[in-house]
Amino acid sequence: MPRYSAQYLSQLLTRRDYGALVDLQGVALGWEGYDARLPSFGWPQPIFVIFEILTWLAQADRSGVWTYYEATPVVRLDCALATLEMLKAVELQQQYAHGKMHWQDSEVSRKLDYWIRENEQTIIEWAFATLVDHPVELAMVSS
Template sequence: MKPVISRSFLDRLFAAQDYDGLVQLSSFFQGTSTCRLEKADYGLPRPFFLIVESLVWFAQADRSGVWTYFEATSAPRQQAMLEALTAGAPAGFAQAYAKGVSGWRDEAGMAGLDRWLSARDDENNRWLWQLARANRAQIDELLS
């Protein structure tokens, strides 16, 4: 079933451009009939996949260490995320993700990546809002 979100509600999310709004957008994307958890990219358009998965990556790293994200994330999803980040994320994001893909079993070695993520949390949120703004028409079409 397609979630129906009013345009005025979406306008308020876009006006605030805060973390909570990104989480709500992510939840909305995951509630669409387009979203398929079994697909590496959830079956979502790339910008929406990046919003969903970047939030998961950063949040899980913040809560319990980035190694737990890579331990719990399938190899196909990791590959899809790495490709998506390589195609247009801010400088360093794809390289940091690749470091996690190849070295996540070294929990102590991931401490540096945890610090890197923590230092870029605000940058990640700004970038995700940029993606959302650039794809607002598609968001409106998907959710309203």
């Protein structure tokens, strides 16, 4: 029996806002296959990178992107980069990689924080488009 109804998930996908992504992340965090010790948390790659980018965006908004890079294990950063490349999210992958390489440079971090703020809605739209393109993976983490 699914933990969440198809109707509930459909409503979240229809909303297409930041709050709906947070709710979907909560769904995925409750999945029995979730394992915080794994670079991708055990989630399917598209699901992992959507919620990792959501975390990246949130930390940039709250305290600056440098705090994300400082606190995130390199193996997880590399997993996110590989998945962004696999999904052909070119600009997002380039920005994320640039931040990974130069996060200790305050000017680079400031510019990346600005880029994230300016592109927040585009990032959210990318996340929802990716979720819609991967219904099997979403269904897996919500069951």
